[in-house]
Amino acid sequence: MALLGCGVVGTEVVRLLREQAGDLAARVGVPLELAGIAVRRPERVREGVPRELLTSDAQGLVTRDDVDIVIEVIGGIEPARTLILEAMKTGKSVVTANKALLAEDGATLFAAAREYGADLYYEASVAGAIPLLRPLRESLVGDHVHRVLGIVNGTTNYILDQMDTNGAGFNEALEEAQALGFAEADPTADVEGFDAAAKAAILAQLAFHTPVTAADVHREGITEVSSADVAGAREAGSVVKLLAICERVPAAEGRNGRGVSVRVYPAMIPRTHPLASVREAYNAVFVEAESAGSLMFYGAGAGGAPTASAVLGDLVAVARNLRGGKPGPVEVTYAELPVLPMGETRTRYYIQLDVADRSGVLATVATEFAKHDVSIQAVRQVGSGEDAQLVVVTHRAADAALSATVERLRSFEDVRRVASVMRVEADDV
Amino acid sequence: MALLGCGVVGTEVVRLLREQAGDLAARVGVPLELAGIAVRRPERVREGVPRELLTSDAQGLVTRDDVDIVIEVIGGIEPARTLILEAMKTGKSVVTANKALLAEDGATLFAAAREYGADLYYEASVAGAIPLLRPLRESLVGDHVHRVLGIVNGTTNYILDQMDTNGAGFNEALEEAQALGFAEADPTADVEGFDAAAKAAILAQLAFHTPVTAADVHREGITEVSSADVAGAREAGSVVKLLAICERVPAAEGRNGRGVSVRVYPAMIPRTHPLASVREAYNAVFVEAESAGSLMFYGAGAGGAPTASAVLGDLVAVARNLRGGKPGPVEVTYAELPVLPMGETRTRYYIQLDVADRSGVLATVATEFAKHDVSIQAVRQVGSGEDAQLVVVTHRAADAALSATVERLRSFEDVRRVASVMRVEADDV
Numbered sequence: 131m132a133l134l135g136c137g138v139v140g141t142e143v144v145r146l147l148r149e150q151a152g153d154l155a156a157r158v159g160v161p162l163e164l165a166g167i168a169v170r171r172p173e174r175v176r177e178g179v180p181r182e183l184l185t186s187d188a189q190g191l192v193t194r195d196d197v198d199i200v201i202e203v204i205g206g207i208e209p210a211r212t213l214i215l216e217a218m219k220t221g222k223s224v225v226t227a228n229k230a231l232l233a234e235d236g237a238t239l240f241a242a243a244r245e246y247g248a249d250l251y252y253e254a255s256v257a258g259a260i261p262l263l264r265p266l267r268e269s270l271v272g273d274h275v276h277r278v279l280g281i282v283n284g285t286t287n288y289i290l291d292q293m294d295t296n297g298a299g300f301n302e303a304l305e306e307a308q309a310l311g312f313a314e315a316d317p318t319a320d321v322e323g324f325d326a327a328a329k330a331a332i333l334a335q336l337a338f339h340t341p342v343t344a345a346d347v348h349r350e351g352i353t354e355v356s357s358a359d360v361a362g363a364r365e366a367g368s369v370v371k372l373l374a375i376c377e378r379v380p381a382a383e384g385r386n387g388r389g390v391s392v393r394v395y396p397a398m399i400p401r402t403h404p405l406a407s408v409r410e411a412y413n414a415v416f417v418e419a420e421s422a423g424s425l426m427f428y429g430a431g432a433g434g435a436p437t438a439s440a441v442l443g444d445l446v447a448v449a450r451n452l453r454g455g456k457p458g459p460v461e462v463t464y465a466e467l468p469v470l471p472m473g474e475t476r477t478r479y480y481i482q483l484d485v486a487d488r489s490g491v492l493a494t495v496a497t498e499f500a501k502h503d504v505s506i507q508a509v510r511q512v513g514s515g516e517d518a519q520l521v522v523v524t525h526r527a528a529d530a531a532l533s534a535t536v537e538r539l540r541s542f543e544d545v546r547r548v549a550s551v552m553r554v555e556a557d558d559v
Numbered sequence: 560m561a562l563l564g565c566g567v568v569g570t571e572v573v574r575l576l577r578e579q580a581g582d583l584a585a586r587v588g589v590p591l592e593l594a595g596i597a598v599r600r601p602e603r604v605r606e607g608v609p610r611e612l613l614t615s616d617a618q619g620l621v622t623r624d625d626v627d628i629v630i631e632v633i634g635g636i637e638p639a640r641t642l643i644l645e646a647m648k649t650g651k652s653v654v655t656a657n658k659a660l661l662a663e664d665g666a667t668l669f670a671a672a673r674e675y676g677a678d679l680y681y682e683a684s685v686a687g688a689i690p691l692l693r694p695l696r697e698s699l700v701g702d703h704v705h706r707v708l709g710i711v712n713g714t715t716n717y718i719l720d721q722m723d724t725n726g727a728g729f730n731e732a733l734e735e736a737q738a739l740g741f742a743e744a745d746p747t748a749d750v751e752g753f754d755a756a757a758k759a760a761i762l763a764q765l766a767f768h769t770p771v772t773a774a775d776v777h778r779e780g781i782t783e784v785s786s787a788d789v790a791g792a793r794e795a796g797s798v799v800k801l802l803a804i805c806e807r808v809p810a811a812e813g814r815n816g817r818g819v820s821v822r823v824y825p826a827m828i829p830r831t832h833p834l835a836s837v838r839e840a841y842n843a844v845f846v847e848a849e850s851a852g853s854l855m856f857y858g859a860g861a862g863g864a865p866t867a868s869a870v871l872g873d874l875v876a877v878a879r880n881l882r883g884g885k886p887g888p889v890e891v892t893y894a895e896l897p898v899l900p901m902g903e904t905r906t907r908y909y910i911q912l913d914v915a916d917r918s919g920v921l922a923t924v925a926t927e928f929a930k931h932d933v934s935i936q937a938v939r940q941v942g943s944g945e946d947a948q949l950v951v952v953t954h955r956a957a958d959a960a961l962s963a964t965v966e967r968l969r970s971f972e973d974v975r976r977v978a979s980v981m982r983v984e985a986d987d988v
Contacts, residue, residue: 428857
């Protein structure tokens with residue numbers, strides 16, 4: 131067994147392997163022994179990590195004859211990809227927590243696993259310790275998944291929760307999250323939705339048995355979410371969450387549908403929805419399947435210990451497979467469904483417009499929606515004079531039609547400002 | 560492949576096998592073919608079930624050479640046990656939804672699976688389609704589970720939810736549940752906690768790698784839960800739920816603890832706890848593990864389609880194992896921890912006493928608690944004169960000490976009636 135990387139997760143893996151050695155050996159049937167740990171600077175002292183195991187020669191470590199399982203917790207695309215492929219090529223099984231790599235080039239890894247008969251387990255790559263991929267890969271493998279709706283990034287959930295609870299603005303909430311260690315100094319990957327998009331790609335791939343990469347995912351972050359958006363949601367009995375949404379788009383005929391829609395953006399969900407009560411940095415994922423109905427998985431989505439717990443669960447599974455002489459199931463992406471462009475995805479919009487307090491404004495606005503074939507579910511005027519606002523909630527329509535409508539409204543003389551535009555999700559759950 | 564039993568779940572399994580034949584074949588790698596269905600009365604017409612597959616010769620069916628997997632959805636101890644053992648003895652793998660059998664005699668089944676190298680999968684036996692056993696068996700296998708706290712019976716959750724929401728009494732809520740099909744004509748198995756106790760035994764066995772049978776589980780049903788109990792809980796910011804609780808009891812030394820406590824009873828939990836918002840007939844299970852932290856699994860806990868979804872997930876796993884020539888992991892109960900008696904379990908009590916409105920009553924009551932070494936967290940007097948009540952909430956103490964205290968209080972002249980006694984759980988989560 132070799133460990134690649136010894137940061138927060140790696141250190142925790144080493145600690146758990148030592149502390150739970152007896153239990154793990156009993157559960158696997160043989161002891162799990164760490165042959166080496168590849169790090170960039172082996173000379174650095176790491177508490178609880180035996181110095182003699184450290185090496186800077188990752189390439190040499192993954193191809194050693196006495197290594198049968200490689201645990202990769204370096205993260206990023208390279209050198210992780212090369213090392214994982216090298217390991218599988220020489221007959222090793224792999225456990226990884228690398229969401230970026232799986233979302234960018236999962237197909238190459240799955241193909242290698244099939245070719246070399248190697249195990250490739252990656253529960254830790256999405257939602258930390260929440261057992262989510264295994265249920266999707268295995269428990270629901272006999273069912274037909276319609277939709278996956280998830281809060282899969284703890285940093286952004288913490289920020290949005292603070293904005294909702296304390297009325298904080300985005301920058302203020304971000305600073306607090308950074309001070310508390312919930313957000314990194316450079317928060318781009320989280321707040322711009324890159325992290326959630328990678329996880330959405332992995333989830334969609336598993337749920338729909340179809341290849342999806344991070345580049346296929348429509349992505350919008352939360353940096354543009356304003357206090358007005360959050361207050362508007364609150365008035366509407368909703369809350370703003372950054373959602374990863376993987377949906378099977380129904381077709382007139384055929385079970386598999388016309389394709390899949392995979393997207394990440396902030397959206398309003400009703401406060402009565404179970405996802406609405408996911409607070410602070412917690413993660414939760416809702417799965418809707420034909421026979422199983424609605425399922426929810428909830429827990430800590432990040433952190434060294436929860437991620438290490440997921441790595442160890444995979445490690446035991448892989449070790450048992452090795453003892454039995456047979457790898458576990460390999461991803462099958464037989465469905466090959468197309469990923470539909472965002473413009474074709476049917477969504478709902480909630481729009482606040484600052485308008486001139488003149489008769490006829492409502493008619494003008496309503497006419498513009500009708501022109502784009504967007505049906506309005508409700509519209510109401512709030513305030514008067516300088517503070518006159520129209521709040522419009524639409525029915526489902528093609529996203530392209532909705533955004534085109536909003537663009538047109540911006541140019542109207544009687545529309546002084548588009549104060550808030552937010553998609554509405556989970557209204558039909 | 561053979562199916563034993565063709566009731567609500569069996570019929571749904573047949574339907575899904577037909578409707579999803581293409582998807583299932585792609586996911587397994589070969590088509591799944593049903594060779595026969597054993598039922599008591601093969602002459603009865605069952606919609607969507609091919610007549611020519613039906614047979615009354617279950618014994619003959621499970622030992623047929625062209626059968627490699629046996630799906631058991633008959634339920635109950637016999638003939639299910641004999642048929643499952645017969646199937647494994649002749650080299651077949653087994654998928655079962657039979658909680659009663661697993662809770663009564665799981666050890667025999669696991670031993671047979673080990674002896675004959677057969678797969679034994681049973682996700683459908685607890686909490687319907689909610690993937691719960693596989694996460695416990697596999698995802699958390701590298702972690703250390705401290706506690707499992709679950710709402711695992713939909714009927715009783717529906718009844719308690721109605722009592723909480725509408726102020727209905729137990730009998731009224733039960734009748735409504737029966738009218739709506741949430742409770743059976745003979746509701747004993749549900750309302751007396753037998754169903755939940757069987758599930759608790761299965762969960763404890765998996766969580767603590769230790770043998771636990773239904774007979775080991777301390778069990779109290781909800782028939783004694785009164786409107787006063789529910790109202791008292793509401794006033795205390797709590798809600799009454801029938802909980803299945805599996806706990807590792809810490810020891811002064813050693814990781815495995817002194818033993819395990821497995822129990823089912825109605826208890827108060829704070830409304831802020833995620834389990835409190837589990838409404839109607841839904842199920843949810845909270846798992847607390849050392850590294851993973853708190854996890855929750857939520858979904859429909861019963862019904863033909865959800866249960867069939869779980870059966871099919873297992874079926875695909877077993878079929879893949881067969882193709883690969885190697886069975887999946889078999890339960891290991893290496894820990895052999897003792898199941899502690901209820902009296903030694905440390906719990907908290909919430910007690911309402913109708914008392915004489917006399918000075919000194921509080922002192923008398925408090926003294927009795929002290930005599931039993933039970934520490935009081937809070938006590939307050941409500942009402943006066945005829946309506947005088949004392950509400951006592953204790954700290955954790957041995958359950959035997961708590962119940963002995965309550966017994967003594969009943970004999971006090973100044974205590975006119977013990978109006979409500981309810982355990983308090985999940986307060987420290």
